[in-house]
Amino acid sequence: MNAANVQIGDWLGLQSPATEGEILRIVEGRLAPPVIKRLSALGLERSEIDAVVIPSRTLQHRRSGAKSLR
Numbered sequence: 865m866n867a868a869n870v871q872i873g874d875w876l877g878l879q880s881p882a883t884e885g886e887i888l889r890i891v892e893g894r895l896a897p898p899v900i901k902r903l904s905a906l907g908l909e910r911s912e913i914d915a916v917v918i919p920s921r922t923l924q925h926r927r928s929g930a931k932s933l934r
Contacts, residue, residue, distance in 0.1 A: 877902050 872887060873880030876899055881887045895917070903913055914920055 875903065876907060 869882065869887065870880045872890075876890065876895070878890065881890060882894065900913060903917065904910070910920065
């Protein structure tokens, strides 16, 4: 496991992925809404999260239904 994988695990509040394949599964999989708060706390701007992870309006909708971010 390399340092970048450890950092990705820390950012997402998950166990560090061991391979690039695991990173891909995380990206393609469903993230819990609290991950967005964690990314914001780490310094990502809302506009960056909107562009890369999930738009604000979609996030609000998913949170209201306790759904994953997909």
